[in-house]
Amino acid sequence: MAEQKHEKYYVPASSPWPIVGAIGLGLIAFGAGHTVIDMKNEADGWGLNVLLAGIAVILVMLFGWFRDQINESMSGFYSSQLGHSYRQGMAWFIFSEVMFFAAFFGALFYARVIAVEWLGGASNNLMTNEILWPGFEAIWPLTETPGGIRSGEMGWYGLPLYNTIILITSSFTCHFAHVGLEKGNRTQLKVWLGITILLGCIFLYLQGAEYVHAYQELGLTLDSGIYGNTFYMLTGFHGLHVTLGTIMLIVMFLRVLKGHFTPDSHFAFQATSWYWHFVDVVWVCLFIFVYVL
Amino acid sequence: MSTVVGEMDHNDHHHHAPPGITRWLFTTNHKDIGTLYLWFSFIMFLVGGSMAMVIRAELFQPGLQLVEPHFFNQMTTVHGLIMVFGAVMPAFTGLANWMIPMMIGAPDMALPRMNNWSFWILPFAFAILLASLFMEGGGPAFGWTFYAPLSTTYSSDSTALFVFSVHIMGISSIMGAINVIVTIMNMRAPGMTYMKMPLFCWSWFITAFLLIAVMPVLAGAVTMVLTDKYFGTSFFDAAGGGDPVLFQHIFWFFGHPEVYIMILPAFGVVSAIIPAFARKPLFGYASMVYATAAIAGLSFLVWAHHMFTTGMPVFAELFFMYCTMLISVPTGVKVFNWVATMWRGSMTFETPMLFALAFVILFTIGGFSGLMLAITPVDFQYHDTYFVVAHFHYVLVTGAIFSIMAAAYYWLPKWTGHMYDEKLGKLHFWASLISVNVLFFPMHFAGLAGMPRRIPDYSLAFADINQIVSIGGFAFGLSQLIFLWVVIKCIKGGEKAPAKPWDGADGLEWEVPSPAPYHTFDTPPDVYDVPPEAK
Numbered sequence: 141m142a143e144q145k146h147e148k149y150y151v152p153a154s155s156p157w158p159i160v161g162a163i164g165l166g167l168i169a170f171g172a173g174h175t176v177i178d179m180k181n182e183a184d185g186w187g188l189n190v191l192l193a194g195i196a197v198i199l200v201m202l203f204g205w206f207r208d209q210i211n212e213s214m215s216g217f218y219s220s221q222l223g224h225s226y227r228q229g230m231a232w233f234i235f236s237e238v239m240f241f242a243a244f245f246g247a248l249f250y251a252r253v254i255a256v257e258w259l260g261g262a263s264n265n266l267m268t269n270e271i272l273w274p275g276f277e278a279i280w281p282l283t284e285t286p287g288g289i290r291s292g293e294m295g296w297y298g299l300p301l302y303n304t305i306i307l308i309t310s311s312f313t314c315h316f317a318h319v320g321l322e323k324g325n326r327t328q329l330k331v332w333l334g335i336t337i338l339l340g341c342i343f344l345y346l347q348g349a350e351y352v353h354a355y356q357e358l359g360l361t362l363d364s365g366i367y368g369n370t371f372y373m374l375t376g377f378h379g380l381h382v383t384l385g386t387i388m389l390i391v392m393f394l395r396v397l398k399g400h401f402t403p404d405s406h407f408a409f410q411a412t413s414w415y416w417h418f419v420d421v422v423w424v425c426l427f428i429f430v431y432v433l
Numbered sequence: 434m435s436t437v438v439g440e441m442d443h444n445d446h447h448h449h450a451p452p453g454i455t456r457w458l459f460t461t462n463h464k465d466i467g468t469l470y471l472w473f474s475f476i477m478f479l480v481g482g483s484m485a486m487v488i489r490a491e492l493f494q495p496g497l498q499l500v501e502p503h504f505f506n507q508m509t510t511v512h513g514l515i516m517v518f519g520a521v522m523p524a525f526t527g528l529a530n531w532m533i534p535m536m537i538g539a540p541d542m543a544l545p546r547m548n549n550w551s552f553w554i555l556p557f558a559f560a561i562l563l564a565s566l567f568m569e570g571g572g573p574a575f576g577w578t579f580y581a582p583l584s585t586t587y588s589s590d591s592t593a594l595f596v597f598s599v600h601i602m603g604i605s606s607i608m609g610a611i612n613v614i615v616t617i618m619n620m621r622a623p624g625m626t627y628m629k630m631p632l633f634c635w636s637w638f639i640t641a642f643l644l645i646a647v648m649p650v651l652a653g654a655v656t657m658v659l660t661d662k663y664f665g666t667s668f669f670d671a672a673g674g675g676d677p678v679l680f681q682h683i684f685w686f687f688g689h690p691e692v693y694i695m696i697l698p699a700f701g702v703v704s705a706i707i708p709a710f711a712r713k714p715l716f717g718y719a720s721m722v723y724a725t726a727a728i729a730g731l732s733f734l735v736w737a738h739h740m741f742t743t744g745m746p747v748f749a750e751l752f753f754m755y756c757t758m759l760i761s762v763p764t765g766v767k768v769f770n771w772v773a774t775m776w777r778g779s780m781t782f783e784t785p786m787l788f789a790l791a792f793v794i795l796f797t798i799g800g801f802s803g804l805m806l807a808i809t810p811v812d813f814q815y816h817d818t819y820f821v822v823a824h825f826h827y828v829l830v831t832g833a834i835f836s837i838m839a840a841a842y843y844w845l846p847k848w849t850g851h852m853y854d855e856k857l858g859k860l861h862f863w864a865s866l867i868s869v870n871v872l873f874f875p876m877h878f879a880g881l882a883g884m885p886r887r888i889p890d891y892s893l894a895f896a897d898i899n900q901i902v903s904i905g906g907f908a909f910g911l912s913q914l915i916f917l918w919v920v921i922k923c924i925k926g927g928e929k930a931p932a933k934p935w936d937g938a939d940g941l942e943w944e945v946p947s948p949a950p951y952h953t954f955d956t957p958p959d960v961y962d963v964p965p966e967a968k
Contacts, residue, residue: 151541151952154451154459158550165604166557169597173561176593176663205546225543225615232611236645243653243683247668255676263746272671287672363665366674373660 150219152212157205164201167194210400210408223407230411234418237381241422244377248370248429252280256366259286285365292358294371296431299350303343304427307382310339311420314389318413324403326396333393336416340386347379374430381419388412450951458553461545462951463530468848469552470527471841475917477519477559478834482910484512489906492899495891505889506574507566513577517695518602519559521829524837525698526551526609529637532844533613535942535949536631538622538958543615547608554605561598565591576887578688581669581680585661596659603648610644613637622941622957628719631940635722636701639729643690643697646733651687654680678743685736693732696828697725699796699836700767703789705940706843707771710786711778712937717770724763724770731760741812750809757807761800768797783935784858788839791866792832799827802877817887820880826873838865838916845923846930850948853923861919864912871905 171194174187212218260278261269269276273286281293294300313336320328354360354371362372392412395401401409450456450465460466487508491499500508530548534541542548566572570589573579584592617638621630630638657680660666667673669680700721708715715721737745737753745753771793780786802824806812815821838861845853879898884891891899933943945953 152461152545154455154461155546155549156459158546159458159553161550162553162557165554165601166561169558169601170561170564170594173565173591173594173597176659177590180590180663221619222543225619228615228618229544229547229611232614232645233607236607236611236649239646240649240653243650243657243686246650246683246686247653247657247679250679250682251668251675255671255679256674258676259671259674282674285667285672285674287667289673362660363667366667369660369666369668369673369675373657373666 150217150222152217155205155208157201157208160197161201161205164194164197167191167197170194210395213405213407214400223405226407227410230407230414234414237418238422241374241377241425244370244374245425245429248374251282251366251370256280256282280367282365282367287365289363289365291360291364291368292354293367294350294354294358294360294431296427299346299353300427300431303346303350304423306339306343306346307420307423310336310343311417313339314413314416318409321396321401321406321409322403329396330393333389333396337386337389337393340382340389340416344379344382344386347375347382371430374426378419378422378426381422385412385416385419388415460549461541463534463541463545463548464848464949464951466542466545466548466552467527467529467531470523470530470555473552473555474520474522474524474527474837475920477515477523478913479917480563481512481515481520482913484508484515485906486910488512489903491889492891493903494900495893495896497890500889502889503571503574506576506887507572509887510573510576510579511562511566514562514573515559516829517577517691518599518606519555521695521833521837522606523555525637525640525695525833526606528633528698528702528837528840528844529609529613531848532942533616533634533637534620535945535953536634536940537617537620537625538941538954539616539620540952540954542612543620544612548612551605551608551612554601558598558602558605561594561601565594565598568594578684579655579658580684581658581661581677584658585669588662592662593659596655599655600652603652606644606648610641610648613641614645617641622954622959624959628722631701632704632715632718632721632725633698633701636697636704636725639725640694640697643694643729643732647687647690647694650683651691654683654687657683678740678745681740681743682737685739686733688739689736690729690732692825692828693728695833696796697729699792699833700725702836702840702843703771703792704767705938706785706789706839707774707793709843709935709938710783710789711775711780713774713778714939715770716773716776717766720766721770724766727763728760731756731763735760738807738812741809742816754807754809758804761804764800768793768800779937783842784853784855784862785839785843785935787859787862787866788835788842791862792835792839795827795831795835795869799824799832802827815880817885818880819876819884819886822886823873823876823880826876830873831869835865838862841916841920843935844942845920846934847942847947847949849924849927850930851923851927852930852934853919854927857915857919857922861912861915864915865909868905868908868912872902872909873905875902875905 167190171187171190171192174185175191176187178185178187256278257263258265258268259273259276262278276286277284282291283293284290313332317329317332317336320326320332360368360371362368389412392409395408400406450462451459457465457469460469485508487500488505491497491505530542533539562572568589568591570591572591573584573588573595575583575588579595617630617634621627627635657666657668661669661675667675669675669677671677704715704721734756735753737749738757741750741753782790802820806815806821806824842853842858845851875898879895879902880886882895884895884898930947932946934947935943941958942949944958
């Protein structure tokens with residue numbers, strides 16, 4: 141083997157965090173399962189406590205793991221090869237997220253194009269409609285289900301439109317911050333990053349307001365049939381991702397204030413920015429398919 | 434770029450394993466993690482296998498004698514879940530962990546800490562799944578495919594535990610898959626171009642892509658089951674505008690690529706072993722790569738062949754029928770290439786080769802019965818009978834699991850530094866081969882005669898056939914204990930293994946001593962002259 145001919149590989153030292161993370165996820169799964177079961181049975185159980193303990197363990201794990209990671213990175217342990225690995229890992233992670241949303245978009249398309257139409261008698265399903273669901277009319281948004289649950293419909297004008305503008309703008313501001321970082325202009329970085337975080341928070345606030353409006357005034361709820369189901373599952377999971385993205389942006393902001401990241405080395409910032417663009421693209425698809433069409 | 438970043442203090446423990454239990458808990462070593470995966474999968478294989486023994490014991494005679502029907506349903510369900518997610522997938526991930534870094538000349542996986550996280554999630558996930566069996570109302574009893582409304586309206590309370598344990602299994606698989614892809618894209622030694630990689634790496638590269646693409650879809654499916662059951666949504670309920678068939682579409686969009694996730698790495702293993710014992714390079718390396726990619730691509734277009742009797746427009750049934758049949762073309766290319774590799778080779782028949790040969794023949798039988806099932810009109814007869822059970826056990830047991838056994842025998846000398854006991858290995862092979870056919874072959878006839886699957890009782894007409902099947906089942910289960918014995922014996926001692934115990938074997942893993950050192954390559958080896966199967 142040729143000595144020193146190539147850059148030496150970096151293999152990180154062993155670490156307790158992965159097993160802590162596994163324990164945390166185990167507690168979350170076990171606790172969440174029992175919480176849901178307790179809710180269904182209207183029983184007071186210990187499920188929620190286990191779930192909260194699991195979340196606490198995961199937070200400790202994230203904090204400790206990232207701390208170690210940042211310290212190692214700042215001490216110059218990492219090779220450029222590792223930087224590539226991280227970037228590719230993040231890209232594939234985002235691809236897996238895309239596929240997660242694809243499952244729910246798939247459910248939405250199937251419901252709109254096939255399930256509701258067939259219940260209304262389309263294709264060769266006339267008897268389904270006449271015998272099983274007489275009087276059911278296939279319309280979208282499905283304001284009255286075959287079982288007779290009524291709900292309102294959410295228009296695209298107003299809050300959803302504002303939110304679309306806000307999120308698209310935030311993708312640009314995030315990019316300006318990134319450009320600032322790459323040019324070594326820390327002021328530009330801080331200002332644009334701060335604006336991005338602010339826009340993310342406004343988006344989440346408006347999303348919350350929209351939910352309140354939908355629940356209290358429109359009667360559009362999670363359990364009001366397939367329209368409400370797809371609406372809340374898609375916007376809800378998207379909202380969770382925006383929340384996570386905003387937290388990541390805030391962490392990046394704090395790290396920027398501490399003087400982390402250089403024009404050549406800023407994987408964490410880049411990953412966060414990719415993630416932010418990803419939630420933005422998901423929103424645009426949501427706006428088109430859930431609200432407008 | 435050229436600075437030597439690896440010479441810092443953390444490099445000290447690169448050449449010896451840390452002592453004690455923390456070695457296994459905190460490890461970042463791909464070999465340790467591979468070992469953990471392999472042992473975990475073997476334990477799960479025995480757990481899932483004992484559930485199969487319960488099933489076969491109940492089916493030994495017509496009528497209900499040993500277990501309640503509800504418990505029988507839990508056994509078929511959890512047997513399937515454990516074998517798919519707990520035995521076959523972790524075994525292949527274990528092999529990937531052990532072998533891919535060595536095969537491409539890397540020191541470790543690209544993201545070693547995440548690698549450890551991926552593994553350690555699994556024991557928790559399966560502990561939760563198994564614990565749910567002991568809850569009031571029992572564990573999951575809706576079949577491993579958890580069709581709605583069985584899993585929503587009619588399932589027991591514990592379904593939420595099933596859902597969350599599948600979620601964390603999925604997280605584990607996705608992280609494992611990301612690690613494999615990134616390792617292969619980024620950690621190949623200089624000169625190890627993509628088309629020089631051993632086929633095992635190629636098949637895992639493609640498998641990892643499938644995993645990242647479909648495990649999130651499974652997560653979506655279980656999430657919808659959860660909200661339908663506990664939060665009042667109606668994704669799979671016509672009264673709310675949903676459709677139970679939607680569940681099947683989402684599930685099988687995951688499920689069909691999933692079956693290739695369990696067989697593509699097997700193709701990789703067999704493509705390594707057959708050339709080694711035929712002492713000839715693999716026939717048609719490039720066509721193997723393209724065939725694997727073609728199978729993976731097609732796997733996204735065939736899901737509804739599981740649903741021919743569910744109710745679909747005729748156009749859709751025909752589309753899925755033709756796409757499914759198309760898959761036999763690249764699969765046929767592979768079988769042809771394995772046979773052509775053996776043509777005029779100097780063959781010897783050590784245990785790995787025996788398992789690999791059995792794989793080629795028996796997997797092909799499973800492939801042919803798959804082709805029969807793909808024909809829509811006749812599938813109306815076969816659907817949900819023991820014919821289907823026979824089909825997927827031929828591809829999963831004599832396919833995937835035989836390849837895992839072959840891989841274990843092939844690489845045990847590299848892992849342990851000792852040769853395994855060839856006599857015991859052969860005994861294991863012949864016992865498994867005979868019993869597995871006694872177990873699964875008669876199921877074809879039972880199915881064609883109309884015996885339905887997943888039912889604890891059956892018509893008297895099937896009594897003889899089920900007795901034979903059950904005897905085969907018990908024998909196959911017991912035969913696997915021989916394997917456990919062989920492995921333990923091999924770890925404890927035995928004839929010292931040379932760096933390359935198989936003279937026809939090729940690839941970087943045979944250039945390092947046996948057992949492979951704790952960290953294989955500190956700096957990348959040059960690979961300009963080692964085109965493994967591409968010579």
